[in-house]
Amino acid sequence: MLRVSWNATDNPILDRLGRQFVERVACYARGGSYEHRMEWYRKYMKFLRFLAERFGPEDICNIQSRHVAAFDKHYRELGLSGQTVLRYFSIIRWWNSRIPWHKYELPENKMLFELEARLDDKKYCEEIKNRCRRKGPRRGIQKPVDPI
Numbered sequence: 163m164l165r166v167s168w169n170a171t172d173n174p175i176l177d178r179l180g181r182q183f184v185e186r187v188a189c190y191a192r193g194g195s196y197e198h199r200m201e202w203y204r205k206y207m208k209f210l211r212f213l214a215e216r217f218g219p220e221d222i223c224n225i226q227s228r229h230v231a232a233f234d235k236h237y238r239e240l241g242l243s244g245q246t247v248l249r250y251f252s253i254i255r256w257w258n259s260r261i262p263w264h265k266y267e268l269p270e271n272k273m274l275f276e277l278e279a280r281l282d283d284k285k286y287c288e289e290i291k292n293r294c295r296r297k298g299p300r301r302g303i304q305k306p307v308d309p310i
Contacts, residue, residue: 188203234250
């Protein structure tokens with residue numbers, strides 16, 4: 163269990179996303195050492211800051227592959243190496259898998275790189291979004307069980 167708390171900022175979108183992440187996900191995450199999870203927490207917070215500034219989603223469950231591709235493009239423009247970008251992909255995937263109610267799965271790296279190159283193509287972005295949408299019941303809604 164991570165011992166983290168959210169300190170309010172001047173950005174209401176970042177506050178909403180950060181509070182959701184800390185209170186619902188980060189505090190309950192398991193796996194790896196405490197130091198390892200803290201390092202990944204700090205790096206994921208960089209992603210959330212970017213997300214709040216660039217896209218402003220309402221809920222942390224709405225993180226899509228185009229958000230990750232735009233983050234990749236932004237960091238490549240800043241001069242980060244390909245290996246560092248791949249590291250961020252794994253961190254974002256790991257935390258995204260810890261959000262039990264997330265709406266979208268993150269695609270493989272090859273598709274993310276292709277999406278990064280075609281971010282301006284709205285039709286392609288929608289196609290990838292629909293392809294990565296999670297199937298099945300969400301947030302505790304269960305299908306009725308058929309009697310045997």
